[in-house]
Amino acid sequence: MDDRLADELMELAFRLAGRIRTGIDRTATGLDLPPAQAQALMHLRSPAPMRELADIMACDASNVTGIVDGLERRGLVQRRPDPRDRRVKNLVLTEEGEAKRDALRAGISEVAAEVFHLPAADRRALRDLFRKMLDDPADGPVGAPTGASALSRPE
Amino acid sequence: MDDRLADELMELAFRLAGRIRTGIDRTATGLDLPPAQAQALMHLRSPAPMRELADIMACDASNVTGIVDGLERRGLVQRRPDPRDRRVKNLVLTEEGEAKRDALRAGISEVAAEVFHLPAADRRALRDLFRKMLDDPADGPVGAPTGASALSRPE
DNA sequence: TATTGTTATACTCTATAACTATA
DNA sequence: TATAGTTATAGAGTATAACAATA
Numbered sequence: 001m002d003d004r005l006a007d008e009l010m011e012l013a014f015r016l017a018g019r020i021r022t023g024i025d026r027t028a029t030g031l032d033l034p035p036a037q038a039q040a041l042m043h044l045r046s047p048a049p050m051r052e053l054a055d056i057m058a059c060d061a062s063n064v065t066g067i068v069d070g071l072e073r074r075g076l077v078q079r080r081p082d083p084r085d086r087r088v089k090n091l092v093l094t095e096e097g098e099a100k101r102d103a104l105r106a107g108i109s110e111v112a113a114e115v116f117h118l119p120a121a122d123r124r125a126l127r128d129l130f131r132k133m134l135d136d137p138a139d140g141p142v143g144a145p146t147g148a149s150a151l152s153r154p155e
Numbered sequence: 156m157d158d159r160l161a162d163e164l165m166e167l168a169f170r171l172a173g174r175i176r177t178g179i180d181r182t183a184t185g186l187d188l189p190p191a192q193a194q195a196l197m198h199l200r201s202p203a204p205m206r207e208l209a210d211i212m213a214c215d216a217s218n219v220t221g222i223v224d225g226l227e228r229r230g231l232v233q234r235r236p237d238p239r240d241r242r243v244k245n246l247v248l249t250e251e252g253e254a255k256r257d258a259l260r261a262g263i264s265e266v267a268a269e270v271f272h273l274p275a276a277d278r279r280a281l282r283d284l285f286r287k288m289l290d291d292p293a294d295g296p297v298g299a300p301t302g303a304s305a306l307s308r309p310e
Numbered sequence: 311t312a313t314t315g316t317t318a319t320a321c322t323c324t325a326t327a328a329c330t331a332t333a
Numbered sequence: 334t335a336t337a338g339t340t341a342t343a344g345a346g347t348a349t350a351a352c353a354a355t356a
Contacts (some may be wrong), residue, residue, distance in 0.1 A: 005278050006267035010175070012285035017172050020165070036323065051337060060325055065339055067323095087332045087337040112161035115288065122284055123160050129281045130167035132273060191346065206314065215348060220316055222346095242314040242355045313356075324345080333336075 016115065023111030031103055036063075037070050041101045042108070046093040049082065053091065076100055171270065178266030186258055191218075192225050196256050197263070201248040204237065208246065231255055 028038035036057075043056045050068060054061040068091065071077040076097035082088035093101065116123060183193035191212075198211045205223060209216040223246060226232045231252035237243035248256065271278060 002275060002278070003264055003268055005275070005282065006271045007264055009271045009278065009282055009285065010263065010267040012282065012289060013171070013175060015289055016168070016285060017175075020168065020172075034322075049337080059323085061338065062326080062340080063324060082337095085333070085337085087330095089338070108165065109158055109162055112165040113158055116161045116164045118284065118287060120157060120160070122287065123157070123164065125280065126284045127160065127164055127167065129273065129277055129284070130164065130171060132277065133270065134167060134170055189345075204314080214346085216315065217317080217349080218347060240314085240356070244315070311356100314354085315352100316354105317350100317352075319349085319351105321348080322346085325343085327340100327342085329340075330338085331336100332338105333334100 019115050020111060023115065024108055027104065027107030027111060031100060031107070032074075033100070033104070034070065036067050037074075038104060040064075040067050040071065041076065041097070042104055044077070044091060044093060044101070046077075046098075047080065047090040049088045049090055050079075051088070071097070174270050175266060178270065179263055182259065182262030182266060186255060186262070187229075188255070188259070189225065191222050192229075193259060195219075195222050195226065196231065196252070197259055199232070199246060199248060199256070201232075201253070202235065202245040204243045204245055205234075206243070226252070 024038070025035065028035055031038070033041065039057060040053055044053060050064050051061060053068070054064045057064070057067075068077060068079065072079065075094055078092050078094060079089040080092055082090050116126070118126065179193070180190065183190055186193070188196065194212060195208055199208060205219050206216060208223070209219045212219070212222075223232060223234065227234065230249055233247045233249060234244040235247055237245050271281070273281065
């Protein structure tokens, strides 16, 4: 196998990842959101129990407390006790929270459009190559659901 | 423009980045190296002044002190005063340090081979698409040197 | 004056363990 | 017993500021 080519791909991937990270950080900072709060806001179903957010972010539940504290301080979410299971607190986005989340998503879409600045045919080719790598059965059944999505920390 | 396609590419890129990160973390852990020390070891020219390592890792010089402390504790590098400029300390890999660095590079090459597990033609196509994205003149002159390379945190 | 490297300090992110209140 | 969420605490990683030695 041509390992030098794989090494070059690794290096190129790192440079692209750097661009994506920089773009997202800039977006989050522009919206006055620390990275962890941005990631949470990005993926928050509303309403959803805190436990679900910990699963999506693939982090310990104890972290979620602090992250949600921050979101609550900013008036973006509220904690509401679940009437059916009083251990649970459901997170509900405020109106401002929804607006912030939408702005965040729009900003990240802009970053995507900039980073993947390619003719449509190239974009499709790239998508197909990405899918091919991710569907590799060495990783498990094809298309197995992960429960997490973009910006979470899968695998 | 087809922004949904760009969004999908972003999500796929995150999943790939997760695989790469997991693989590299596993490699570094297997070699008993914390991530920061692994990154430093990966890129250390030998001999090189500490200042250069800070530049390569794109972090503050004060961090390098601690990282090099760790590498020195493990017997992987030595600090040597530069005879020509006595402010400078040159970092020199020990024999064990060179062996560790080689093992690290080999491990990361393995991760690259696994992640970019594609037929040769697809790999070349992917490389060309990556290059196309990175050469976008919106980012500056084509091929402008960055001073940093893979695994560093460019941009 | 400017630079190399160090120290002290602080902030963020993350994890573990112990706790409470529920179930 | 087990789970949801909190708190306390500790460990990385990173940043700034002040400092000593040297240029």
